[in-house]
Amino acid sequence: MTKSVLVLNSGSSSLKYALYNLDKSAKCLLRGVVEGIGTPKSLIFHKNAQDGCNVKLEGINVSNHRIGLNKVWELLHVDRGSSSNICAVGHRVAHGGEALTKPALVTDSVKKAIEEAVPLAPLHNPANLEGIKAAEELIKCPQVAVFDTSFHSTLPPYAYMYALPLTLYKELGLRRYGFHGTSYQFVLDESASLLRKSKDSLNFIICHLGAGASMAAIREGKCIDTTMGVTPLEGLVMATRSGDVDPGVFQILASEKGLSTQEISRLLNKESGLYGLCGDKDMRVVWDAAKAGSEKHKLAVDIFVHRIRKYLGAYLVHLKGKVDALVFTAGIGENSVPIRSMVCQGLDAFGISLDEKKNNQDAKEKREIQSADSKIKVLVVPTDEELCIAQQTLQVLRI
Incomplete structure (x- = not known):
C-alpha cells in the first residue's frame, strides 16, 4: 500500500491540510480546512481530490487545534483509511528567524527556536507551534517543519539589514526575512522545468x-x-x-x-x-x-x-x-x-x-x-x- 505525507498549515483560527502520496508525482489525494477554531460555529470542508467527493461539517465546536486535528484524523480514517498510510507530517511554519534557515526535523530544540521567533511573527508562530504539538500527540511518525523564511536566507547583508542602530539587529533580530518561501521554491523549480x-x-x-x-x-x-x-x-x-x-x-x-x-x-x-x-x-x-x-x-x-x-x-x-x-x-x-x-x-x-x-x-x-x-x-x-x-x-x- 502506498504511503503518504500529511501537510498541515495551522493558522490562528484555522487548520489547512492536504495529503500526498509518495510516488514520483506526489499526487494530492485529499485536502481540506478547519475554520473558526475557538468559536462555537466551526466549519470543516473536506475534499477527496481523486473522486471529487466533498464533506462539509457545520456548527461543530472546535475549541483548539488539537480538537481540530482530531476531527481531521477521523475524516482521514473514514476516507479510504488514509490515516493508516501516513509516514510523515510536514508543517508550514511562518518564521524560522536566523536560527532555522532550512526545513528541519522537529525536535525539542527546533520547537524552542520556533518559540523564540514568536516576537517576529506573533500572529503565526504560536498557531504553527500548537499544530506541531497536536500532531506529535496524535500522529506517531516523523514531523518536519518547513519555514516561509528559509528560501530568503541567501539574501546578502546589504539587502536584509535595516538602517537602524546595529544593537537592535543584534538584540531583537530586526532585519528583512521575507515570506512566501515555499511558494517561491515551488515556482522557481517549475519555471526552470518549463524553460x-x-x-x-x-x-x-x-x-x-x-x-x-x-x-x-x-x-x-x-x-x-x-x-x-x-x-x-x-x-x-x-x-x-x-x-x-x-x-x-x-x-x-x-x-x-x-x-x-x-x-x-x-x-x-x-x-x-x-x-x-x-x-x-x-x-x-x-x-x-x-x-x-x-x-x-x-x-x-x-x-x-x-x-x-x-x-x-x-x-x-x-x-x-x-x-x-x-x-x-x-x-x-x-x-x-x-x-x-x-x-x-x-x-x-x-x-x-x-x-x-x-x-x-x-x-x-x-x-x-x-x-x-x-x-x-x-x-x-x-x-x-x-x-x-x-x-x-x-x-x-x-x-
Missing part, C-alpha cells in the same frame, strides 16, 4: 500576487532580494495590508488619532491595502468595480500596479538587466489578465513584451505569454505551497 534549464543558471523576477503579495529577485537560483521584511507587512499593496508606508505614520496616528500600537498594527494589517482604499479586498471585485467606473476602485488598482512596477524596476537593476523571465504566480498573478497586462505595459525598452492573445488564454497550466520579440520571457506558473512542503518533508527524511 528546460538548471535553476542554478537562471535569473528570475517572481511576482507572488495574492491576498498576501510579494516579489523576489532570483540570481542563479538564489534569492538576492524580496519585498517583505521582518514581518509580512512590508512591500507591495495587499488585500488588507498597506505594504510600504512612511514609519512617521505611526507617530501621527498615535498623536492625532490616539491609537495604540496594537490599534495601529491592526489598521495597517487588517484595514488597509485594497480594502482600505476602496472597501473591497478581492481583486476580481475591485477590478469589476473599477471597470464599471468607480474612481476609488480604479485608484486602488493603479496603486497596486504602481508598487509592483516600482519593485520590478529595482529588481531589473539588481540583476543588471540579465533576467531570463518575469514570473506571475498566486491567485491574482495566475488569474488576472488585466493586472499582468498593466504590469508589463510599456516595458518594451526593458525587454518585456506581452503577447496579449496568450495572456488572455483561459489556461491553468504553466506557460509562456511573452511576444515573439520579447527579450525576457514572461511566465504564468501556478503555485502549490502544500505540495512544496510535502516535497521538502521527503527531502529532509530522505524517503
Whole structure:
C-alpha cells in the first residue's frame, strides 16, 4: 500500500491540510480546512481530490487545534483509511528567524527556536507551534517543519539589514526575512522545468500576487532580494495590508488619532491595502468595480500596479538587466489578465513584451505569454505551497 505525507498549515483560527502520496508525482489525494477554531460555529470542508467527493461539517465546536486535528484524523480514517498510510507530517511554519534557515526535523530544540521567533511573527508562530504539538500527540511518525523564511536566507547583508542602530539587529533580530518561501521554491523549480534549464543558471523576477503579495529577485537560483521584511507587512499593496508606508505614520496616528500600537498594527494589517482604499479586498471585485467606473476602485488598482512596477524596476537593476523571465504566480498573478497586462505595459525598452492573445488564454497550466520579440520571457506558473512542503518533508527524511 502506498504511503503518504500529511501537510498541515495551522493558522490562528484555522487548520489547512492536504495529503500526498509518495510516488514520483506526489499526487494530492485529499485536502481540506478547519475554520473558526475557538468559536462555537466551526466549519470543516473536506475534499477527496481523486473522486471529487466533498464533506462539509457545520456548527461543530472546535475549541483548539488539537480538537481540530482530531476531527481531521477521523475524516482521514473514514476516507479510504488514509490515516493508516501516513509516514510523515510536514508543517508550514511562518518564521524560522536566523536560527532555522532550512526545513528541519522537529525536535525539542527546533520547537524552542520556533518559540523564540514568536516576537517576529506573533500572529503565526504560536498557531504553527500548537499544530506541531497536536500532531506529535496524535500522529506517531516523523514531523518536519518547513519555514516561509528559509528560501530568503541567501539574501546578502546589504539587502536584509535595516538602517537602524546595529544593537537592535543584534538584540531583537530586526532585519528583512521575507515570506512566501515555499511558494517561491515551488515556482522557481517549475519555471526552470518549463524553460528546460538548471535553476542554478537562471535569473528570475517572481511576482507572488495574492491576498498576501510579494516579489523576489532570483540570481542563479538564489534569492538576492524580496519585498517583505521582518514581518509580512512590508512591500507591495495587499488585500488588507498597506505594504510600504512612511514609519512617521505611526507617530501621527498615535498623536492625532490616539491609537495604540496594537490599534495601529491592526489598521495597517487588517484595514488597509485594497480594502482600505476602496472597501473591497478581492481583486476580481475591485477590478469589476473599477471597470464599471468607480474612481476609488480604479485608484486602488493603479496603486497596486504602481508598487509592483516600482519593485520590478529595482529588481531589473539588481540583476543588471540579465533576467531570463518575469514570473506571475498566486491567485491574482495566475488569474488576472488585466493586472499582468498593466504590469508589463510599456516595458518594451526593458525587454518585456506581452503577447496579449496568450495572456488572455483561459489556461491553468504553466506557460509562456511573452511576444515573439520579447527579450525576457514572461511566465504564468501556478503555485502549490502544500505540495512544496510535502516535497521538502521527503527531502529532509530522505524517503
